[in-house]
Every structure is written in structure tokens, then in C-alpha cells.
Amino acid sequence: VPVVAVVGRPNVGKSSLVNRIIGRREAVVEDVPGVTRDRVAYDAEWQDIPFTLVDTGGWETSVSGLAAMVARQAEYAAQAADVVLFVVDATVGITDADAAVTRVLRRARKPVVLAANKVDGRMQEADALELWNLGVGEPYPISALHGRGTGDMLDAVVEAFPEKPEPVIDPVEEEGPPRIALLGRPNVGKSSLLNRVADEERVVVDSVAGTTRDSVDELIELGGQTWKFIDTAGIRRRYRALQGADYYATMRTGQALERAEVAVVLMDVSEPLAEQDIRVVEQVVESGRGLVLAFNKWDTLDEERRYYLEKEIDRQLSRVSWAPRVNVSARTGRHMEKLVPALETSLAGWNQRIPTGQLNNWVKDQVASTPPPARGGKQPKILFATQADARPPHFILFTTGFLEDNYRRFIERRLREDFGFEGSPVHISMRIRE
Numbered sequence: 001v002p003v004v005a006v007v008g009r010p011n012v013g014k015s016s017l018v019n020r021i022i023g024r025r026e027a028v029v030e031d032v033p034g035v036t037r038d039r040v041a042y043d044a045e046w047q048d049i050p051f052t053l054v055d056t057g058g059w060e061t062s063v064s065g066l067a068a069m070v071a072r073q074a075e076y077a078a079q080a081a082d083v084v085l086f087v088v089d090a091t092v093g094i095t096d097a098d099a100a101v102t103r104v105l106r107r108a109r110k111p112v113v114l115a116a117n118k119v120d121g122r123m124q125e126a127d128a129l130e131l132w133n134l135g136v137g138e139p140y141p142i143s144a145l146h147g148r149g150t151g152d153m154l155d156a157v158v159e160a161f162p163e164k165p166e167p168v169i170d171p172v173e174e175e176g177p178p179r180i181a182l183l184g185r186p187n188v189g190k191s192s193l194l195n196r197v198a199d200e201e202r203v204v205v206d207s208v209a210g211t212t213r214d215s216v217d218e219l220i221e222l223g224g225q226t227w228k229f230i231d232t233a234g235i236r237r238r239y240r241a242l243q244g245a246d247y248y249a250t251m252r253t254g255q256a257l258e259r260a261e262v263a264v265v266l267m268d269v270s271e272p273l274a275e276q277d278i279r280v281v282e283q284v285v286e287s288g289r290g291l292v293l294a295f296n297k298w299d300t301l302d303e304e305r306r307y308y309l310e311k312e313i314d315r316q317l318s319r320v321s322w323a324p325r326v327n328v329s330a331r332t333g334r335h336m337e338k339l340v341p342a343l344e345t346s347l348a349g350w351n352q353r354i355p356t357g358q359l360n361n362w363v364k365d366q367v368a369s370t371p372p373p374a375r376g377g378k379q380p381k382i383l384f385a386t387q388a389d390a391r392p393p394h395f396i397l398f399t400t401g402f403l404e405d406n407y408r409r410f411i412e413r414r415l416r417e418d419f420g421f422e423g424s425p426v427h428i429s430m431r432i433r434e
């Protein structure tokens with residue numbers, strides 16, 4: 001979701017404008033330097049396009065000189081934002097602080113939408129025109145108080161959003177049954193598993209244009225729902241020469257992952273976990289897809305092997321301790337019915353979104369109970385958090401300093417404890433104000 005930061009010197013009406021955009025009639029908090037407000041990010045939307053609105057009013061720290069303070073605030077905001085909404089008081093005209101902000105914004109090279117506020121009637125329209133002199137483009141005459149002109153201004157904001165990055169998944173494929181990549185090194189039982197699930201149900205073979213030659217998907221009903229198994233030709237093919245070659249296997253796995261939403265990595269418990277098993281798991285994590293770990297040939301397991309298997313899993317797969325596990329036997333059909341709930345869990349985690357308000361309250365609680373460790377004598381603060389994306393979930397923490405890896409891992413662990421995200425990788429990145 002694009003981030004829009006509202007910047008400007010105190011008293012130009014930033015808070016009123018924020019309230020106007022999010023459509024709430026909250027008491028307008030005065031822009032008092034040095035006052036940090038609790039919430040600075042809001043979920044907003046215009047023309048059905050969602051964005052995160054950041055109110056920088058609360059970022060003001062005591063730095064000598066108003067212009068310097070406002071410029072610093074603008075600099076930070078510009079770093080964090082996709083679009084900057086620069087608010088100027090049209091009735092006052094251009095001040096030193098406004099000029100300082102302009103210089104900062106020009107350096108930052110982010111799209112700027114200039115709002116000429118307090119244009120409550122025809123009288124002030126001429127004042128707004130004067131703001132062309134700032135040299136940041138067209139001033140949009142608005143009245144944050146009465147709502148006048150804010151529609152045109154928001155049109156310009158939405159217009160300035162960065163182009164959506166090319167989705168990794170073919171948008172045509174976005175609809176229809178959930179897509180599964182069944183992965184694993186040769187002989188772990190992929191083909192047997194596929195036969196087992198397909199035998200019980202009608203299978204529709206679906207040729208895929210434009211992917212690996214002779215790539216074939218199969219639609220299989222499982223648990224009352226249709227699933228699309230990706231590139232089953234690569235699994236069912238009887239000549240294994242290609243699979244033996246590492247390079248082709250990795251490539252084929254990568255191509256399947258590109259089109260999948262969730263991957264089942266199948267492993268063979270009759271043998272020690274192999275490096276190749278771990279590599280496939282890593283490949284799934286890198287791809288950002290949902291993950292289910294399936295341990296096959298459970299019928300072969302005896303007490304001793306079971307003991308060592310637990311150790312191997314703890315040691316080698318600790319990085320994906322969040323992935324649901326199923327212990328199956330393609331031969332006997334053991335626990336095959338557990339596959340569907342695991343897939344559903346993983347997909348749900350992969351698709352989950354936490355609303356910004358809820359997320360920020362949660363972050364506040366975490367920081368209160370476990371503050372980020374100080375670094376170089378300074379205690380980093382988390383100013384706010386937003387979930388920028390799902391499929392897979394991606395969180396951005398806006399901070400005043402570097403958060404140690406340990407602390408980010410702590411946040412991820414706590415996120416998982418409180419919100420689930422089971423079966424999905426979770427990305428957490430930082431944007432630092434310095």
C-alpha cells in the first residue's frame with residue numbers, strides 16, 4: 001500500500017487535513033513542537049485505492065529553529081513516503097520554514113502534491129496562486145476545515161502513486177482454485193502422493209501455455225475443494241534423467257514456485273534429511289510462498305529412526321518452525337486427510353492482513369513490555385508500523401534507529417504468536433529516520 005506523508009510547518013492545518021481525509025471528526029490536536037502523539041499512521045482510501053496516511057505532526061522534536069525542525073521532519077517523511085502531501089497556509093504565504101521544506105523535498109525526488117490550505121472562499125483563491133512561486137508545481141486550493149477542493153487534491157495524490165510492480169503471479173492466474181507446487185528431491189514419493197490423492201478423485205488435466213514445455217497442471221478435488229497442482233508432468237514423467245540433474249530440478253522447482261501460492265515440500269523419513277531437502281525448503285522461503293512440510297513413508301518409521309528424525313528436524317528445519325507439518329504415507333494413505341487443513345492454514349497465513357490501527361496498538365504494547373535494545377547509547381523508537389503487503393505478509397517499521405536482528409526476530413515471533421501467520425514467511429523491514 002502506498003504511503004502518503006503530510007508535511008508542513010505547525011498550524012497550517014495538517015491535522016485537520018488528516019482528519020478530513022480519513023473522514024473522522026476527531027478533535028484537532030494542535031501542532032505543538034515536542035509533542036509526540038500516539039498514532040501517526042492511518043488507513044485511508046480514495047477512489048477505492050487504499051493508502052497509508054502518515055501525520056508527521058507528532059514527529060516534531062525540539063531542534064532549535066522552527067525552519068530547521070520542519071525541514072528535518074520533511075526530510076524524514078519524504079524518505080518514508082511514496083508521495084508527500086505538502087501543506088502550506090495560503091493566507092500567510094511562503095515562510096522561511098516553507099522554503100526550507102521545499103529545498104528538502106526537491107532533494108528527496110519524491111512526488112509532491114502541494115495543498116494550499118485555508119482557502120475557505122473565493123477571497124483566498126488569489127493567495128493560493130501565489131504558491132506557484134515555491135516551484136513545486138500546482139497548488140491545490142483547499143479548505144481542510146470545510147472540505148473544499150480536497151477531492152481534486154486527492155486525485156492528484158492517487159495519480160502520483162508509483163506504478164504497481166509487476167505481480168510475480170500471472171494476474172490471469174489470480175482467480176480460480178488455489179495453486180500448489182508439490183516439491184521434493186527425487187524418490188521422496190511425489191508421484192506416489194499425487195497418485196494417491198488423484199486416485200480418490202476425478203482428475204482434470206490442464207495444459208499450461210507459455211510455461212515449461214510439456215508442463216501440465218492437474219485440478220484435483222480434495223476435502224470438498226478443487227486445488228490446482230502445478231507442473232505435474234515434471235512429477236509424473238517416467239524418465240528421471242532430467243530430475244537427476246540438479247540444475248534442471250532447481251529450475252523446474254523455481255518455475256513451479258512462480259505460479260504457486262503454497263508449496264508442499266515432501267521429504268522421505270526412511271532416510272536422513274538430505275542437503276537437497278533443505279535446499280528446496282530454502283527455495284520456497286526465498287520465493288515468499290506458503291509452505292507445508294510433508295514427511296512421507298511414515299509406514300517405514302521405527303522408534304529409533306523416529307528419535308533421530310526429531311533431532312534432524314529440530315536442527316535443520318528450525319528456520320521454518322512456523323510451517324505446518326503432516327506425517328503421511330503415500331503407500332498406506334495414512335493421514336492424507338491432514339493435507340488439506342495444512343494447506344488451508346498456510347494459505348490463510350499467506351493472505352492475512354492486519355489493519356494499521358490494530359497493528360500499531362499491538363506494536364505499542366510490545367515496545368512497552370520489551371523495548372528495543374539501545375545502540376550506540378541511543379534507544380531506537382518505533383514510530384509506527386504498517387503491513388505494506390500480503391501474499392506474503394510484509395511489515396514496515398518506521399523507526400528512529402537501527403533495530404537489531406534479534407529484536408526484529410522477537411517482533412516476528414510475537415506477531416506469529418498473536419496473529420498466526422502459520423505456514424507463511426513474514427517479511428519485516430525498517431525505514432530509519434536519521
Ligand code: GDP
Pocket residue numbers: 184185186187188189190191192193235296297298299300328329330331332
Ligand atoms: P518421486 O520421485 O518423488 O515422485 O517418488 P516416487 O513417488 O516415484 O516414489 C519413489 C519410491 O518410494 C517408490 O519406490 C515408491 O513406491 C516409494 N514410496 C512412495 N511413497 C511411499 C510410502 O509412503 N511408503 C513407502 N514405504 N514407500 C513409498
